[in-house]
Amino acid sequence: MGFSSKQMMGLGVFLFAIFVGVPLLIGATGRWDFYFTLTSVALLAIASAGVWLTFYIGRINIGQGAFALIGAYVSAILVVKAGWSFWLSLPAAGLFAALVAVLIGLPILRLRGVYFAMITLVLTQVVTLTALALPITNGAKGISNIPLPSGLSLFGIPLIPDFGSMENTKLAFYLTACILMVVTYAALYRLVNSRLGHLCRSMQQNEELASSIGVNIAYIRIVIFAISSFFGGLGGAMFGSIAQSVYPSSFQVADSVNFMLNCFLGGLGYVFGPMLGTLVLYFGWDLLFEFGKYQMLIYSTLLILIIRFLPNGLLSIRFSKGDKS
Amino acid sequence: MSSLIQVKNVTKKYGGLTANNDISFDVGEHEILSVIGPNGAGKSTLFKMISSFTPTTSGEVLYRGERISNLKPHIVARKGVVRTFQETTIFKSMTVRESVVVAQHLRAKASLAGYFWGSRTAQDDVAAFGKYADELLEFLGMSEIANELASNLPQGNLRALGIAIGLATAPKVLLLDEPFAGMNHDETMNMVNLVRSVRDERGVTIMLVEHDMPAVMSISDRIVVLNFGEKIAEGTPSEIQNNENVIEAYLGSADDEIGM
Numbered sequence: 001m002g003f004s005s006k007q008m009m010g011l012g013v014f015l016f017a018i019f020v021g022v023p024l025l026i027g028a029t030g031r032w033d034f035y036f037t038l039t040s041v042a043l044l045a046i047a048s049a050g051v052w053l054t055f056y057i058g059r060i061n062i063g064q065g066a067f068a069l070i071g072a073y074v075s076a077i078l079v080v081k082a083g084w085s086f087w088l089s090l091p092a093a094g095l096f097a098a099l100v101a102v103l104i105g106l107p108i109l110r111l112r113g114v115y116f117a118m119i120t121l122v123l124t125q126v127v128t129l130t131a132l133a134l135p136i137t138n139g140a141k142g143i144s145n146i147p148l149p150s151g152l153s154l155f156g157i158p159l160i161p162d163f164g165s166m167e168n169t170k171l172a173f174y175l176t177a178c179i180l181m182v183v184t185y186a187a188l189y190r191l192v193n194s195r196l197g198h199l200c201r202s203m204q205q206n207e208e209l210a211s212s213i214g215v216n217i218a219y220i221r222i223v224i225f226a227i228s229s230f231f232g233g234l235g236g237a238m239f240g241s242i243a244q245s246v247y248p249s250s251f252q253v254a255d256s257v258n259f260m261l262n263c264f265l266g267g268l269g270y271v272f273g274p275m276l277g278t279l280v281l282y283f284g285w286d287l288l289f290e291f292g293k294y295q296m297l298i299y300s301t302l303l304i305l306i307i308r309f310l311p312n313g314l315l316s317i318r319f320s321k322g323d324k325s
Numbered sequence: 326m327s328s329l330i331q332v333k334n335v336t337k338k339y340g341g342l343t344a345n346n347d348i349s350f351d352v353g354e355h356e357i358l359s360v361i362g363p364n365g366a367g368k369s370t371l372f373k374m375i376s377s378f379t380p381t382t383s384g385e386v387l388y389r390g391e392r393i394s395n396l397k398p399h400i401v402a403r404k405g406v407v408r409t410f411q412e413t414t415i416f417k418s419m420t421v422r423e424s425v426v427v428a429q430h431l432r433a434k435a436s437l438a439g440y441f442w443g444s445r446t447a448q449d450d451v452a453a454f455g456k457y458a459d460e461l462l463e464f465l466g467m468s469e470i471a472n473e474l475a476s477n478l479p480q481g482n483l484r485a486l487g488i489a490i491g492l493a494t495a496p497k498v499l500l501l502d503e504p505f506a507g508m509n510h511d512e513t514m515n516m517v518n519l520v521r522s523v524r525d526e527r528g529v530t531i532m533l534v535e536h537d538m539p540a541v542m543s544i545s546d547r548i549v550v551l552n553f554g555e556k557i558a559e560g561t562p563s564e565i566q567n568n569e570n571v572i573e574a575y576l577g578s579a580d581d582e583i584g585m
Contacts, residue, residue, distance in 0.1 A: 194440040195447070198427045205416040212376065212410070213494050214402035214431040223437075 018178050035170040041282050042177035043235045046184045048262040048274035050231030055268050057224050058204040063120030064232045065256035066127040067097040071233025072240035072250055076143040086149035090237050097233025098226040105225040124256045131248040142247035149241055173242050184231055189271045267313020276314055329354045329530050335384035337370050344370040346554045357524055357531045359541045362551035368534040372500055376408040377401045403431060405497035412483035417476040421467060421486055424475060425458040428493035465489050481512050501533040505540045517544050
């Protein structure tokens with residue numbers, strides 16, 4: 001597949017920066033707390049990638065928090081109660097979230113626009129309440145004794161070391177999250193540029209015309225929503241493992257809204273938009289901490305201004321020049 | 326001429342309103358059949374039922390003896406019966422060529438997963454889609470605007486784009502929704518020639534809904550006339566022009582649609 005040399009270089013610089021640059025910089029400055037921040041950004045970016053994908057079929061998804069929470073609980077329960085390896089529970093969490101998405105998506109994906117958005121907005125609350133009510137999720141006490149991921153070996157060859165015996169789990173988690181994020185976005189990029197992505201674009205622009213050319217729009221919608229929720233489950237499971245605990249409030253409606261804002265901010269037209277959006281939004285909020293009680297006011301004003309003046313997201317600044325020529 | 330599509334006793338009711346009442350006719354293979362009628366005669370509704378965009382209340386539509394009504398639109402398209410829309414229904418942020426490539430969905434041999442991993446079959450598909458798109462646009466005289474964004478096209482080209490998208494699915498029957506609406510004489514004649522060559526050179530059976538009488542008379546092998554949801558006449562253009570029911574329906578409707 002044709003990548004220009006410029007794209008290859010950009011990718012190289014990016015990979016070098018996150019896998020070598022950041023650890024060196026943190027080592028030099030001693031700001032170890034940044035590992036946790038950047039790990040969070042990477043994981044939130046994974047969940048945001050899923051939300052971006054539902055935007056790609058023309059649906060506003062404000063329910064990713066629900067699937068992140070489901071993923072976190074599934075992984076926690078499998079590790080704590082069933083004794084699974086975390087590394088096995090991770091894909092299982094994603095798959096379970098995807099399965100739930102299929103069941104929920106069947107009835108609600110027929111809805112469009114604000115109606116779909118409103119139903120998804122409720123989902124996070126529904127999952128939170130379910131987690132409070134079910135015995136297996138331990139109610140409000142949550143699951144708070146999740147062990148660190150154990151080592152993983154295949155045919156006696158160690159693939160992943162035991163996190164429990166590590167001195168620097170922060171670095172290990174950071175690298176794991178970055179690898180997951182890179183794989184997620186590579187998959188997303190590939191998907192968008194394959195036929196499935198083209199069909200999504202056709203549906204986003206005109207569902208009637210898409211179905212007239214033989215696209216099974218109901219099926220594609222379900223597949224996309226499932227993949228989207230898989231990413232949500234993955235991100236959530238990893239989060240639970242880092243925090244070593246999951247509570248019904250681990251992901252709330254506000255988180256779901258943030259996942260959506262990440263996509264808006266970065267740009268709905270760009271695959272890597274949600275990644276940038278997550279980074280800017282997360283750091284933006286932290287940087288405004290100094291303003292104390294005005295933090296929310298300034299934050300929301302800035303967001304409104306950005307959405308007003310950059311409706312195609314931050315990445316449109318870079319690309320707008322080329323488009324107009 | 327064997328009949329390819331059979332419309333059998335099709336009725337559509339919206340609440341108390343009867344949009345189509347007990348309509349029956351056949352469409353022969355390689356025929357160009359027009360459905361005409363004053364505004365509100367139920368032409369569009371009939372089209373929607375044939376393409377399964379809306380279910381029938383009673384009756385059925387058969388394609389080669391197989392029922393195609395009351396299914397899903399994509400299944401009907403898969404069988405080879407494809408409709409076009411009026412000009413506003415396009416993929417507006419795709420180029421002409423991209424639209425025609427994506428519309429070849431039904432010709433794909435590889436699975437969606439195959440495309441994701443870039444399998445051999447998928448690569449062959451992509452090459453074949455591009456080749457067919459170029460060939461089709463050449464045939465339609467649209468090669469020059471292949472890389473234009475659909476949203477930048479003038480109205481006449483949008484209509485052609487709609488037909489290009491429909492043809493890209495390699496249909497057996499193409500249902501055209503008002504292909505001549507809003508066109509001047511020259512544009513209409515070009516479109517008439519285009520539709521005719523689609524039938525003659527591609528072997529596609531054509532059904533169209535239209536208001537433009539001169540165009541309908543010159544292009545159609547047969548015409549079905551609807552009025553107030555009922556079929557009032559069926560026949561060749563000369564039979565229709567001399568049919569008393571038709572004349573009455575048009576003159577009685579007090580508009581100048583007949584335009585002859």
